[in-house]
Amino acid sequence: MYRAGIDLGGTNIKAGIVDEDQKILAEGSVPTMVKRPYQEIIKDMADLVKDLLGKIGAEERELSSVGVGSPGTVDAESGMVRYSNNFGWENIPLAEELGTYFTCPIHISNDANCAALGEVKAGAAKETKNAILLTLGTGVGGGVIIDGKVFEGAHAGGAELGHTSLIFGGEPCTCGRKGCVEAYVSATGLIRQARRAAEQKKDSLMNELCGGDLSAMNGKIPFDAAEQKDEAAMAVVDDYITYLGEAIANYVNIFRPDVVLLSGGVCNQKEKLTGPLTAYIKTVCFAGEKAFIPEVRCAILGNSAGIIGAANL
Amino acid sequence: MYRAGIDLGGTNIKAGIVDEDQKILAEGSVPTMVKRPYQEIIKDMADLVKDLLGKIGAEERELSSVGVGSPGTVDAESGMVRYSNNFGWENIPLAEELGTYFTCPIHISNDANCAALGEVKAGAAKETKNAILLTLGTGVGGGVIIDGKVFEGAHAGGAELGHTSLIFGGEPCTCGRKGCVEAYVSATGLIRQARRAAEQKKDSLMNELCGGDLSAMNGKIPFDAAEQKDEAAMAVVDDYITYLGEAIANYVNIFRPDVVLLSGGVCNQKEKLTGPLTAYIKTVCFAGEKAFIPEVRCAILGNSAGIIGAANL
Numbered sequence: 001m002y003r004a005g006i007d008l009g010g011t012n013i014k015a016g017i018v019d020e021d022q023k024i025l026a027e028g029s030v031p032t033m034v035k036r037p038y039q040e041i042i043k044d045m046a047d048l049v050k051d052l053l054g055k056i057g058a059e060e061r062e063l064s065s066v067g068v069g070s071p072g073t074v075d076a077e078s079g080m081v082r083y084s085n086n087f088g089w090e091n092i093p094l095a096e097e098l099g100t101y102f103t104c105p106i107h108i109s110n111d112a113n114c115a116a117l118g119e120v121k122a123g124a125a126k127e128t129k130n131a132i133l134l135t136l137g138t139g140v141g142g143g144v145i146i147d148g149k150v151f152e153g154a155h156a157g158g159a160e161l162g163h164t165s166l167i168f169g170g171e172p173c174t175c176g177r178k179g180c181v182e183a184y185v186s187a188t189g190l191i192r193q194a195r196r197a198a199e200q201k202k203d204s205l206m207n208e209l210c211g212g213d214l215s216a217m218n219g220k221i222p223f224d225a226a227e228q229k230d231e232a233a234m235a236v237v238d239d240y241i242t243y244l245g246e247a248i249a250n251y252v253n254i255f256r257p258d259v260v261l262l263s264g265g266v267c268n269q270k271e272k273l274t275g276p277l278t279a280y281i282k283t284v285c286f287a288g289e290k291a292f293i294p295e296v297r298c299a300i301l302g303n304s305a306g307i308i309g310a311a312n313l
Numbered sequence: 314m315y316r317a318g319i320d321l322g323g324t325n326i327k328a329g330i331v332d333e334d335q336k337i338l339a340e341g342s343v344p345t346m347v348k349r350p351y352q353e354i355i356k357d358m359a360d361l362v363k364d365l366l367g368k369i370g371a372e373e374r375e376l377s378s379v380g381v382g383s384p385g386t387v388d389a390e391s392g393m394v395r396y397s398n399n400f401g402w403e404n405i406p407l408a409e410e411l412g413t414y415f416t417c418p419i420h421i422s423n424d425a426n427c428a429a430l431g432e433v434k435a436g437a438a439k440e441t442k443n444a445i446l447l448t449l450g451t452g453v454g455g456g457v458i459i460d461g462k463v464f465e466g467a468h469a470g471g472a473e474l475g476h477t478s479l480i481f482g483g484e485p486c487t488c489g490r491k492g493c494v495e496a497y498v499s500a501t502g503l504i505r506q507a508r509r510a511a512e513q514k515k516d517s518l519m520n521e522l523c524g525g526d527l528s529a530m531n532g533k534i535p536f537d538a539a540e541q542k543d544e545a546a547m548a549v550v551d552d553y554i555t556y557l558g559e560a561i562a563n564y565v566n567i568f569r570p571d572v573v574l575l576s577g578g579v580c581n582q583k584e585k586l587t588g589p590l591t592a593y594i595k596t597v598c599f600a601g602e603k604a605f606i607p608e609v610r611c612a613i614l615g616n617s618a619g620i621i622g623a624a625n626l
Contacts, residue, residue, distance in 0.1 A: 073604050082603060082604060130467030154442075154569050154571055155443075157598075157599055157604030158568055160566040164566055164567065165562070168481070168556075175599050177562070246481065250563075254472060254567065256466035256469065257467050285470075286473045286488050290386065290395060290403070291386050291396070
């Protein structure tokens with residue numbers, strides 16, 4: 001039997017057919033075009049899955065489930081997307097609508113949850129059953145896997161790890177609150193801090209690496225400049241690791257997972273990021289080394305994590 | 314059948330025999346005397362339970378389980394207390410040792426987890442299956458109940474809600490970290506903030522209510538003085554509610570429970586505490602009123618919560 005996994009993104013709908021060994025046998029994508037009526041988007045999701053089934057010569061009755069990772073506040077139990085800011089969605093019956101195209105069960109969850117599940121089933125946390133994933137992109141998504149299953153919280157809107165406060169009264173967050181983890185450890189947050197530092201220190205190498213145009217700042221530049229011992233950049237990187245370390249320590253004190261995973265462009269820094277983070281949380285987690293301290297690792301599946309995770313819902 | 318619940322405290326061992334309707338049929342306590350060898354403490358726990366069984370005329374074979382709520386970092390799976398600072402315990406085989414006195418299964422968990430479970434089974438969250446409890450005492454304990462069961466985390470040392478950071482780089486916490494929730498919303502934290510405010514504002518009513526001796530400050534005085542419109546006290550109470558509200562919003566964004574419970578002396582303030590808190594979290598929780606926002610309530614079972622919870626492990 002096969003399972004289909006769909007990763008619903010703001011730009012593209014990606015889908016794959018996954019076998020029992022967690023291998024993606026066929027995958028493809030179509031543009032999301034978020035401004036369309038949701039029914040059209042969901043029809044394209046169904047067509048894409050059927051297309052992929054055709055490509056591997058499988059029939060629909062060989063499909064045991066279809067899973068979808070959706071952005072926003074997802075109610076897994078009722079199959080509804082309660083709210084998605086990017087999509088302009090409110091109370092969209094995603095599972096029900098998609099179910100009109102299939103006879104097998106449909107499962108939905110938040111996209112970060114799916115990525116976390118994918119990494120636990122087939123990726124960087126494959127040997128474990130308990131992991132936390134932080135997706136460090138424009139925002140910060142959180143996925144929590146407990147005993148091999150997605151932890152949803154009792155009501156929709158749980159596991160929003162990026163929307164816990166890090167700095168009381170700090171930077172405004174996209175969620176309306178101040179000082180959330182997302183405002184500091186997202187790529188957006190890192191870039192903002194690097195821009196400010198470069199602006200204050202005109203002789204910082206970061207200015208040169210931007211070609212003198214701070215709007216060209218990205219998350220790689222402060223790490224590159226820090227490597228060259230640029231002081232302003234080293235301070236930005238140090239702060240970033242401290243912020244992320246404090247946030248991870250909070251999640252460890254709550255969930256005590258086997259492993260903490262990170263994904264997003266900043267993971268290109270690999271050991272330069274995960275090494276100091278693993279060391280940092282050892283110094284701040286509750287009960288210190290008297291309790292279990294997980295390793296911090298980078299996710300390895302990239303886009304496939306969401307597809308494999310959705311297929312495993 | 315009956316179940317025994319034991320609440321192991323720094324001063325007293327409290328125990329009760331609980332029936333299937335969650336009623337305590339007999340209860341009693343003996344001094345803990347924490348400095349003794351752990352074997353003696355555990356023998357007293359067993360003797361107390363057998364004594365209580367005798368009082369209700371029941372026999373040991375009518376006991377289906379014995380549960381213990383212990384302070385510290387508890388490994389429920391192995392039945393070990395990994396670490397308890399107050400007791401000077403490290404890797405104590407509590408369940409195994411207690412098991413030498415009984416033929417029925419022994420279960421152990423952290424004391425705050427037991428209090429949370431007790432309130433869900435028979436107290437302030439009786440109609441729900443998903444609740445968070447914060448015990449606001451000398452420290453801050455956290456208990457998380459999901460689907461009617463204690464959430465332990467994957468390894469011992471999870472659900473330490475009091476040891477998540479609230480103010481980055483803030484007050485030193487007992488755990489060695491800075492700015493933890495515990496350092497601000499424990500009774501100790503509230504008293505520290507009230508003392509500082511009274512010291513700065515010599516004309517604050519709080520000084521008078523202390524009899525001019527700031528070492529006599531307690532958690533009730535700032536609330537009493539705020540009621541009389543004392544400005545310094547009103548600021549202390551406002552800050553306290555904001556700190557607690559921010560912490561609760563973090564837990565809601567992670568767990569989305571049906572209800573959030575508070576216990577400890579500060580709960581004597583009842584609606585003056587829970588009213589503003591429920592209102593505050595509505596303004597800061599992720600997705601605002603588009604997602605479920607739980608009510609903040611005071612726990613109602615007092616000391617019985619730990620006994621009933623332990624009996625339900």
